[in-house]
Amino acid sequence: MIPEYLKNKLIGEYGKELFADITNSYRSIRKTTLRVNTLKSSIDEIKEILDSNNISFREVEWSNFSLILDNACEEDIRRLDIYKEGKIYLQSLSSQLPPLFVNPQAGELILDMTAAPGGKTTEMAALADNEVLITAIEKNKKRYERLKYNIEHLGAKKISVLNVDARNLDEYFMFDKILLDAPCSGSGTLNIKTINDFSEELVNRLVIVQKDLINEALKHLKVNGDLIYSTCSILKEENEQIIKEILSMHKDIELIPLDISMFSNIPILPVEIDSALCVKPTDIYEGFFVVKIRKIK
Structure with a gap:
């Protein structure tokens, strides 16, 4: 089931015990999770409506707008008016983390x-009650149209959407903060349907893109501004190793430790950079990496 390249990478980076945990997550059916759209x-209100539809849920300790659903799949939720009206957004818990570290x-x-x-874009807008000015970029025309639709559907304002290559x-263009949720191999989100698409060639190609995007981001970051870099990969080649290389190339940046005190119950993987966070994939969480870089001069 597990491609040999991926197996060797995961065992080499995390050992056999964590490798077993990770591969178990690939075989699991992940719980459906959602973000309440506080703009609408x-x-x-959402808990009351879920109760009335006999959908059981659990709250998330570190969030006051996230829910884990125990007996409903995404298709079930899409049938509800609260979904059709943009009052909720189907979003993994792990992907809700980077906007919290942006702290708009x-x-x-x-x-x-x-x-x-647009999940993270609209989450940032909601966190700041539509009082931030966001530029959202997507180079793929079809995905760009989807991004525009979701922004409008969820009631997010003050967002400029550009169909360009970032x-x-x-x-x-200069910004106070930048979120780069980079294209990645998705090694933290694999399942039995997608794992056969994983390859060494994919990783090698995306590492080049990731480096290019980080270097471009730093050109457009104001002094004392923060870059949040995230991926849904758990491979160090796409995460810590890239960050170490970027730090060696740029003398005007430094790592800022993430405040993870409120996330003590999140399953994590060991990292080579103390200030970073790598979420371990489980039946609830996707594998995810997050780090904060500050431009100091």
Whole structure:
């Protein structure tokens, strides 16, 4: 089931015990999770509606807008009016983390470099009650249209959406904060349907893209601004190793430790950078990597 290249990488990086945990997650059917869209609703309203539809749920300790559903799949949720009206957004718990570390504040200029389908873009807008100015970029035309639809559907405002390649931004663009949820191999989200598409060639190709995107992001980050880099990969080649290389190339940046005190119950994998977070894939969480870089001069 597991491609030999991936098996060797995971055992080499995490050991056989964690490899077994990771591969068990690949075989699991992950719980459906959602984010309450606080621009249109409240968690109390959503809980009441889920109760009325006999959908059991669990709250998430570190979030006041996230729910884990125990007896409903995504297709079940799409039939509900709360989904059709944009009051909720189907989003994995792990992918809800990067916007929390961006911590958008009213009036800030924020860039979402690879934004489609818009879950993190609209989450940042909701976190700041539509008081941040977001530029959301997607180069793929079809995904760009989906991004625009989701932004409008969820009631997110003050967002400029660009159908361009984020690696070639006009030089006059400068931002207080940048979220780069980079294209990656998806090694933290694999399942029995997708694992056969995984390959060494895919990883090698995406590592080049990831480096290019980080270097471009740093050109457009203001001094004292933060870059949040995230992937849904758990391979160090796409995460810590890239960050180490970037740090060696740029003397005007430093790593800022993530405040993970509120996430103590999240399953994690060991990291080579103390200030980073790598979520271990389980039947609830996708594998995810997050790190914060600050431009200091």
